[in-house]
Every structure is written in C-alpha cells, then in structure tokens.
Amino acid sequence: MRTTLDLDSSLLERARRRARELGTTLTHYVENALAAALAGRARSPQRFRLRWKTHKGRFIGGFDLADRNALYDAMEKRR
Numbered sequence: 001m002r003t004t005l006d007l008d009s010s011l012l013e014r015a016r017r018r019a020r021e022l023g024t025t026l027t028h029y030v031e032n033a034l035a036a037a038l039a040g041r042a043r044s045p046q047r048f049r050l051r052w053k054t055h056k057g058r059f060i061g062g063f064d065l066a067d068r069n070a071l072y073d074a075m076e077k078r079r
Contacts (some may be wrong), residue, residue, distance in 0.1 A: 015029060015030060021022075062074075
C-alpha cells in the first residue's frame with residue numbers, strides 16, 4: 001500500500017542511514033519501527049509483589065540519627 005508522509009528531513013536521513021547499516025530497505029525498516037511502536041509493551045500476567053529481605057543486626061547507639069556526620073562516623077567504625 002502506498003501513502004505519503006511529511007517527515008522531518010533529518011529524521012528521514014537518520015532512518016535511511018540506519019536502514020543502510022542494517023542492510024535493509026527504508027520501507028522495511030520503517031515498517032518494523034512502526035510495528036514495534038504500535039505493539040506496545042507486553043503486560044505481565046501477574047502484578048509485581050515485593051518480597052522483604054531481612055537480616056539480623058545489632059543496635060549501635062550513642063549518636064543522633066538526625067546527625068548525618070555522626071551516622072557516617074558510626075558506620076565507618078564498623079568496617
């Protein structure tokens with residue numbers, strides 16, 4: 001089927017260059033790009049469920065959690 005499109009010249013030139021790089025025709029390249037754009041993303045059959053991962057730790061007291069520098073100092077002493 002034939003149709004006429006008014007495309008930006010730089011966009012058309014980039015498409016021609018990409019088609020040449022891939023060794024295909026401009027028509028084939030544009031058809032594939034359009035089909036991919038219209039296909040959309042495949043939806044997952046089930047919703048994502050976050051699984052919490054917990055680790056045992058120990059209490060490190062003696063500093064104010066709102067004090068970022070004190071927190072960094074405490075973390076560096078543990079290493």
